[in-house]
Structure formats: structure tokens, C-alpha cells
Amino acid sequence: MTAVKVGLLGLGTVGAGTINLLERNNDEIARRAGRGIEVVAAAARNLDRPRGCSTKGIRLTTDPFEVVNDPETEIIIELMGGYEPARELVIQALRNGKHVVTANKALIALHGNEIFGHARDNGVTVAFEAAVAGGIPIIKSIREGLAGNRIEWLAGIINGTANFILSEMYYEGRQFGDVLAEAQRLGYAEADPTFDVEGVDAAHKLTILASIAFGIPLQFDKVHVEGITHISREDVAYAEELGYRIKHLGICRQTDEGVELRVHPTLLPSRQLLSSVDGVMNAVMVMADAVGPTLYYGAGAGADATASAVVADLVDVVREFELDPVNRVPYLAFQSTALSDKPVLPVSNIVTAYYLRMEVADQPGVLADITRILGEAGISIEAILQKEPAPGAEHVPVILLTHPVRERQMDEAQERMEALEAVQGRITRIRQEQLQ
Numbered sequence: 184m185t186a187v188k189v190g191l192l193g194l195g196t197v198g199a200g201t202i203n204l205l206e207r208n209n210d211e212i213a214r215r216a217g218r219g220i221e222v223v224a225a226a227a228r229n230l231d232r233p234r235g236c237s238t239k240g241i242r243l244t245t246d247p248f249e250v251v252n253d254p255e256t257e258i259i260i261e262l263m264g265g266y267e268p269a270r271e272l273v274i275q276a277l278r279n280g281k282h283v284v285t286a287n288k289a290l291i292a293l294h295g296n297e298i299f300g301h302a303r304d305n306g307v308t309v310a311f312e313a314a315v316a317g318g319i320p321i322i323k324s325i326r327e328g329l330a331g332n333r334i335e336w337l338a339g340i341i342n343g344t345a346n347f348i349l350s351e352m353y354y355e356g357r358q359f360g361d362v363l364a365e366a367q368r369l370g371y372a373e374a375d376p377t378f379d380v381e382g383v384d385a386a387h388k389l390t391i392l393a394s395i396a397f398g399i400p401l402q403f404d405k406v407h408v409e410g411i412t413h414i415s416r417e418d419v420a421y422a423e424e425l426g427y428r429i430k431h432l433g434i435c436r437q438t439d440e441g442v443e444l445r446v447h448p449t450l451l452p453s454r455q456l457l458s459s460v461d462g463v464m465n466a467v468m469v470m471a472d473a474v475g476p477t478l479y480y481g482a483g484a485g486a487d488a489t490a491s492a493v494v495a496d497l498v499d500v501v502r503e504f505e506l507d508p509v510n511r512v513p514y515l516a517f518q519s520t521a522l523s524d525k526p527v528l529p530v531s532n533i534v535t536a537y538y539l540r541m542e543v544a545d546q547p548g549v550l551a552d553i554t555r556i557l558g559e560a561g562i563s564i565e566a567i568l569q570k571e572p573a574p575g576a577e578h579v580p581v582i583l584l585t586h587p588v589r590e591r592q593m594d595e596a597q598e599r600m601e602a603l604e605a606v607q608g609r610i611t612r613i614r615q616e617q618l619q
């Protein structure tokens with residue numbers, strides 16, 4: 184049988200990785216898919232740039248629409264990134280009756296509902312395993328492997344760049360900016376790295392995970408998003424002293440009232456399995472009613488790991504070529520007519536424990552004022568750490584761990600503490616989770 188002809192949009196880190204992997208494991212892939220898979224056309228911005236792969240036998244163009252409209256291609260792999268023109272290209276490919284494989288979480292999180300509609304109308308597939316947690320087959324695991332369960336919550340380290348930065352700050356005491364530049368050199372970061380460090384990329388991925396876990400539409404605009412830019416090396420060290428690691432997590436949970444969707448730095452007990460996930464590795468813990476907790480671990484970014492997911496999707500698409508579209512696994516795990524309209528809860532409703540770090544005047548009575556404000560807000564304290572002032576400094580760092588409290592109560596207490604004359608500047612506040 185002839186090889187399946189594929190068109191590729193974007194020849195950067197993941198594009199080159201995909202071409203290399205298809206070439207390297209060509210025979211194994213054909214034995215699994217039932218047919219060979221061959222990239223015949225590719226679009227790149229600059230045709231003269233040296234690439235990390237061979238482009239022998241591939242028709243190259245700077246116009247991605249040429250690839251999408253090429254009658255020879257049966258599957259389009261979108262690896263350009265960004266919202267536009269990726270959205271327009273993917274929709275055009277679907278209208279042309281081509282299946283699409285993409286690693287673009289930004290695209291799926293924001294425009295997935297529209298894109299899946301076009302795919303359904305045209306009887307074709309959109310596959311996006313590489314979009315979440317890189318090489319970890321997390322979409323397939325939740326969508327198919329856990330299909331008998333009611334998923335209660337999931338929590339994951341789903342941005343490799345942020346995890347790499349936090350790990351280097353923890354182990355090597357390195358500066359944020361240096362480590363980010365290294366993540367960019369290694370091909371982990373997004374084209375706009377603020378997406379990694381401000382939590383936007385993790386929010387894109389959490390949007391997708393929550394949809395396939397709970398059967399809700401994609402709702403990126405409802406995710407509460409915080410990045411890691413306000414986390415200092417001191418916070419990392421104090422957390423360690425108290426028996427915790429700081430990890431950037433995406434968390435979603437369904438309760439009777441609605442769904443929590445949040446991305447933020449989190450203190451996790453050092454003994455928690457997720458606390459040992461370091462560097463560019465990702466991990467997602469899923470709590471489901473029948474199976475209990477399951478944990479999925481692997482490389483969350485990088486050329487080879489992401490290509491692994493892209494090629495797995497290609498194989499799935501080829502295996503399903505002959506299948507009646509209604510018999511395919513639904514894009515968001517649940518039938519499109521059976522999505523729930525459960526509301527997304529405001530973050531002020533969430534109940535968590537907190538880590539608080541503040542700089543206070545080194546004088547008597549300050550701690551008493553702080554504990555009084557917390558007490559009046561119904562917030563009990565689990566631990567207090569008071570550090571020595573730096574030589575010549577007028578303020579000392581005080582670190583507090585609280586018991587769980589509703590977020591809006593903490594907002595009020597924080598405002599009152601920051602209003603104290605003895606408290607300098609803003610209080611650093613990080614949520615804490617036990618994940619049990």
C-alpha cells in the first residue's frame with residue numbers, strides 16, 4: 184500500500200523533531216499504522232535557514248496555504264504555533280477534507296470548540312496529544328483509559344519551562360532570567376516565553392485537560408492564571424525549610440457547585456510524588472472514583488518527546504481512516520451533544536492553605552498584630568518562621584503557613600496586614616495543597 188502523504192506547517196523545534204522521528208522509526212511506524220507515513224510538503228518562514236532535519240524529497244514553500252490546499256496531502260500537521268494564521272489554516276485543511284494533527288494548545292484552548300465543529304461537519308479528525316504535557320500520552324489516558332470513571336480532580340506540572348526554572352532555583356540557586364534563557368536555547372519555551380512564566384501556556388493545557396476530564400466545553404477565559412515571576416530564591420529556600428517544594432501546578436476539580444480551574448505556584452509537601460518531578464519533566468496526577476489516584480510522568484517539552492506525541496496521533500489517524508466518523512473517539516472525550524454546562528467557580532470561593540512571606544519592622548508587637556488579624560478572619564496558623572535581619576536591615580522576613588481557608592477571607596486579612604505600618608510592601612502569598 185502507498186504511504187500516507189502528509190503536509191507539515193512549521194519546521195522549527197517540533198517540526199524538525201517530527202521529520203527526524205518519522206525517518207528514524209519508519210518501519211516500526213508503518214507496521215503499527217498499517218501504512219508508511221511520508222511528509223511530502225512543508226511550509227517554513229525562511230527556506231534558507233539551516234534546520235535540525237533533512238528536507239530531502241519534501242516540497243518546501245513559504246506559503247502554508249499551498250500545503251493546506253495541496254490535493255496530494257491527506258493529513259496536515261500544524262506545528263507553527265500561535266492563534267493566527269494557524270486557526271485559519273487548520274479550518275481550511277478541515278474544509279478540504281484533511282485530518283489535522285497539532286501540538287498547538289493555544290489554538291485548541293481558544294478555538295477548539297469552533298475547530299471541532301468544522302471537523303465534525305467534514306467527517307475528519309483533529310488530534311492534539313502533543314498539546315498537553317508534550318510526550319506524555321495524557322489525553323489518550325484520560326479520554327480512553329479512564330472512560331469508566333468519574334474524575335474528581337487532576338493536578339499537574341504542565342509547563343516544562345516553568346518547572347525547569349523552579350528546579351534550577353531550588354538545586355543550584357540560579358537566577359530566574361539565566362535559566363529562562365537556557366530553556367529557550369533548549370527549545371522548551373514558547374515563541375513568546377511570557378506564556379511559560381506567566382502561566383498562560385499551563386492555562387491553555389489545563390483548559391484542555393478539564394474539558395476531557397469533566398466533559399465541559401473549552402473555557403480558557405475562566406481559568407485563574409498566575410505565573411512564577413514573583414517567586415524568589417528565598418521563597419524556594421524557606422519552603423524547603425518548612426518541608427515543602429514550590430511547583431507551578433494546573434489544578435481542576437469538580438464539586439457539586441461547579442468546577443475549579445486554576446494555574447498557580449503551589450507549596451507541595453516534599454514527600455508528595457509531584458514534588459520530585461524536576462527539570463523539563465511534567466507529571467499529571469488524576470483522582471478518579473474507581474481507579475483512585477493515577478500518575479503520568481514524562482518529558483513535557485523538547486523536540487523528540489513532543490514528536491513522539493505528534494507521531495502517535497498520526498498513527499491513530501491513519502488507523503482510523505476507514506472508520507465511520509461517528510465511531511471515532513470524541514475530541515473532548517464526551518459526545519459533543521453531552522457536554523455539561525457546570526459553572527466555573529470564582530477563585531474567591533476556593534479553599535486552600537497558604538504560605539505568606541512578609542517583611543516586617545524588627546520591633547515588639549508586630550507578630551501579635553499579624554496573628555490577631557488572622558485570628559479575627561478565622562485563619563489559624565500552622566507554622567511561623569522568623570528569620571534574622573540581614574546586616575543593617577530594618578526589616579525581617581516572617582514566613583507563615585496557615586490552615587485551609589476560603590480565598591476571599593484571606594484577601595481581606597491580607598489587605599489588613601499590608602495596611603499595618605510595620606509591614607513593608609506587599610505580602611507574597613502562595614497556595615498550598617496536600618493533593619490527597
Ligand SMILES: NC(=O)C1=CN([C@@H]2O[C@H](COP(=O)(O)OP(=O)(O)OC[C@H]3O[C@@H](n4cnc5c(N)ncnc54)[C@H](O)[C@@H]3O)[C@@H](O)[C@H]2O)C=CC1
Pocket residue numbers: 192193194195196197198226227228229245246247261262263264265268286287288289313314317370371372373374483484485486489
Ligand atoms: N517546543 C516544545 O517543546 C513544544 C512545543 N509545542 C507546540 O508546538 C508548536 C511548535 O512549537 P516549536 O516547534 O517549539 O516552535 P518553533 O518556533 O521552534 O517553530 C515554529 C516554526 O513555525 C514557523 N512559522 C510560524 N509561522 C509561520 C508562517 N506563517 N508560515 C510559515 N512558517 C511559520 C516558524 O518560522 C518556526 O520555524 C507550538 O504550538 C508549541 O506550543 C508543544 C509541545 C512542546
Ligand SMILES: N[C@@H](CC=O)C(=O)O
Pocket residue numbers: 314316317341342343344345371372373379384483484485
Ligand atoms: N513551552 C512549553 C512547551 C510544551 O508544551 C513548556 O515549556 O512546557
Ligand code: NA
Pocket residue numbers: 312313314315316317318319320321322492
Ligand atoms: Na501529551
